[in-house]
Amino acid sequence: MKNFKYLSVFIISFLTAGVLWSIIGFYLPKFPLIYMPKNFSNEFFNINLTKIFTAEEVKKTPKKQSNKNTAITSLKNIKLKAIYNDGKKAFIIINDQGKTVFLDLNQTYKGYKLIKIFNNYVIFEKNAEKYILSFNNKQQTKKHNAKPKNKKIISEKISKKLIRKYKNNFSKIWKEIGIVRINKGYKITYVKKGGIFDKLGLKTGDIIIKINGKKITNDIQAWNLYNNFDKYDYLEIEIKRNNKKKVIEYEID
Amino acid sequence: MKKILIFLLGLILGFYFFMPKEEFFYLIQKKLYQTNNIAVTADIKSDVFKLSLLKGKIYYNDIQTATFDKAYISPYIFYNKINIFDIKLPINNLNITKITLTHNILNPYIIKLTANGNFAKKIHGNINFSKKEVRLYFEGVKNNTVKKFLKKDKKGYFYYEKF
Numbered sequence: 001m002k003n004f005k006y007l008s009v010f011i012i013s014f015l016t017a018g019v020l021w022s023i024i025g026f027y028l029p030k031f032p033l034i035y036m037p038k039n040f041s042n043e044f045f046n047i048n049l050t051k052i053f054t055a056e057e058v059k060k061t062p063k064k065q066s067n068k069n070t071a072i073t074s075l076k077n078i079k080l081k082a083i084y085n086d087g088k089k090a091f092i093i094i095n096d097q098g099k100t101v102f103l104d105l106n107q108t109y110k111g112y113k114l115i116k117i118f119n120n121y122v123i124f125e126k127n128a129e130k131y132i133l134s135f136n137n138k139q140q141t142k143k144h145n146a147k148p149k150n151k152k153i154i155s156e157k158i159s160k161k162l163i164r165k166y167k168n169n170f171s172k173i174w175k176e177i178g179i180v181r182i183n184k185g186y187k188i189t190y191v192k193k194g195g196i197f198d199k200l201g202l203k204t205g206d207i208i209i210k211i212n213g214k215k216i217t218n219d220i221q222a223w224n225l226y227n228n229f230d231k232y233d234y235l236e237i238e239i240k241r242n243n244k245k246k247v248i249e250y251e252i253d
Numbered sequence: 254m255k256k257i258l259i260f261l262l263g264l265i266l267g268f269y270f271f272m273p274k275e276e277f278f279y280l281i282q283k284k285l286y287q288t289n290n291i292a293v294t295a296d297i298k299s300d301v302f303k304l305s306l307l308k309g310k311i312y313y314n315d316i317q318t319a320t321f322d323k324a325y326i327s328p329y330i331f332y333n334k335i336n337i338f339d340i341k342l343p344i345n346n347l348n349i350t351k352i353t354l355t356h357n358i359l360n361p362y363i364i365k366l367t368a369n370g371n372f373a374k375k376i377h378g379n380i381n382f383s384k385k386e387v388r389l390y391f392e393g394v395k396n397n398t399v400k401k402f403l404k405k406d407k408k409g410y411f412y413y414e415k416f
Contacts, residue, residue, distance in 0.1 A: 009256055010263040017267025028276035033283050035292040035312065089401065102397070 036228065075112065075124065080133050083117060090117045094133070158200065158250045163230045166196070177202070184240070185209045185216055201248050203241065210238035268330055274304040278326070290314050295324070303327045318342070331358040340370075347372055347396065372396035378411070387414045 081100070082093040090105045092114065103114050112124035112131060121134035166173055177197045178190030186208040191197050208216060211225050212235060229235070235250040275297055285291045295309030306324040310317055322339035333356040340349035349370035356364050362383035368376040374393030381388070389412040394400055403410040 006256070006259050009259050013260040013263030014267040014270070017264050018271040021268065021271040021273055025273040025276050028273060029279040029283055030276065032279050032297065033286055033292060033294070035286070035294050091401070 075131050075133050078133060080122065080135050083122065085117050092117060092122055158235070158252055160230050160252055162196070163252065167226070167230060179208075182207065186222065200250070202239070205241065207240040208237060209240055209245070210236075212236050265330065269328075270301060272328060272330075274299045274326070274328065277328075278304055278306075295321075332356070347399075372399045385416050387412065387416065389413075 077097055079095040080092065081095050084091050084093075092103050094101050094103060094109075096110075101109060103109055105114055105117055107114055109124075112126045114122060115125045115130075116123040121132055124131040124133060176192040176195035177188060179186050180189055181187075184207055188197075188202055188204055188206045188208070191202055191204050210216065212232070214225075216222050216225070230252075232252055235252060237248045237250070239246050239248065278297065282293055285293065290313065292312040292315075293306075293309060294312075295306035298305040298307065304326040306326070307322075309321045309324060311319040311321070320341045321337050324335060324337040327334045327336075335352075335354040337352040337354075338350070340352060342348070347370070349368055352366065352368040354364055354366055362381060364380040364382075366376070366378055366380065366389060370376070372395050373391040374395075376389055376391050378387070378389035380386075390408055391399070391403055391410040391412065394403070394410050400410060403412050405411070
C-alpha cells in the first residue's frame with residue numbers, strides 16, 4: 001500500500017511535468033525558421049572573423065578609387081577567393097592554378113605587389129602599372145524546361161491573389177486539405193469537395209513527390225516552397241495517383 | 254521527505270521525457286536570426302534522448318559561413334551537451350572534426366568548449382556570459398593564417414574576445 005502511494009506520487013509528478021511542458025509548448029513556435037539565402041556572386045565575402053562572437057559593426061564601404069591615368073587589366077590564371085579586411089588587418093586568399101595562397105597587404109606575389117584591398121576587389125602593382133583582381137562572378141542559372149516523359153500532364157491556371165489569400169490565412173488551408181508526410185513525399189489525406197484544392201485537380205490519396213522539379217522530402221523544403229509560392233510564375237507539381245505519375249502544371253497570373 | 258524526493262524525481266524525469274526539443278530549437282533558431290542575423294538550417298530529428306540536426310548550414314548576414322554534417326543536442330536539464338561533427342568553414346582546407354559544447358547548472362554562466370580540427374590539434378576553453386568573454390586555447394596550431402587571429406601567452410596561442 002505504501003509502495004502504491006509512492007508510485008502514484010511518482011506518476012503524478014511525472015505527468016505534471018508533461019502537462020507543464022505542454023503549456024510551455026503552446027507558446028513555442030511550431031515550425032522551423034524559413035530561410036531562403038540570397039544568391040551571392042562571390043564565393044566568399046568580407047567576414048570579420050575576430051568579431052565572430054560579438055555584434056557586427058557597421059562600416060562604411062570605401063569609395064572606389066579612380067585610376068584614370070593607369071592601365072588596368074586582369075591577372076591571368078589567378079582567382080580571388082576571399083577578402084579579409086577589418087580596417088586594421090587585411091589579407092586576401094587567391095587561387096593560382098589550384099594552389100591556395102594567402103597574401104598580406106603590401107606583400108609581393110610573382111612580382112605583383114598587393115597595394116589596395118576593397119570589399120569586392122583588390123589592386124596589385126607591377127612596374128608602375130596597376131592590376132585589378134575581382135571575384136569571379138560568372139554564374140549560370142539552369143532553366144528547367146524539359147517536360148517529364150511518360151507522365152500525364154494536366155494544366156491549370158491560378159491567380160497570385162488567391163495564393164496570397166491562402167498564404168496569409170494558414171488555418172484556412174487545413175480546412176480544405178489534409179496532408180501527411182510519408183517516406184516518398186507528402187500524402188493528401190483529405191480534399192474538401194468543391195474547395196480550392198479540389199478545383200486545382202488534387203485528390204485524396206495523391207502523393208506529392210516533386211514541386212518545380214525538386215523532391216519534397218522534409219518539412220523545411222515544404223515550408224520554403226510554401227512561403228515562396230506567390231513569387232513563382234509557374235508551378236509544376238508531380239504527384240503519384242493510383243501508382244501512376246502525373247504532373248499538374250499551374251500557370252500563376 | 255521521501256515523498257518529496259520521489260515527487261522531484263518524477264518531475265525531473267517527466268521534464269526530461271516530455272521536453273518539446275524541436276519547438277525549443279525552433280525558438281532558438283528564430284531568436285538567433287532576429288537578434289544576430291544567424292540562420293541555422295538543418296534536417297531535424299528528435300527522440301527521447303536527443304535532438305539531431307543533419308546536414309546543417311549556418312548563414313551569417315545571408316552568407317553561408319559553415320556547414321556541418323550532424324549535430325546532437327542532449328538537453329539533460331542539469332547538464333546539457335551539444336556535439337557537432339565535421340564542420341566545414343568557407344576557407345580552403347580548414348575543417349573542424351568535432352566541437353563539444355557543455356553546460357553545467359553548477360556554472361550556469363559558463364559554456365565549456367572542446368574541439369579538434371586540421372588546423373589545430375586541440376581547441377579548448379570557455380564562453381563566459383557573466384564576464385562576457387570568450388577564451389579559447391589552441392594547442393598545436395598548424396596553420397599560419399589561424400595564428401594571425403590568435404594571441405600568445407605562457408600557455409600558448411589563444412583566442413580572446415569581449416562581447
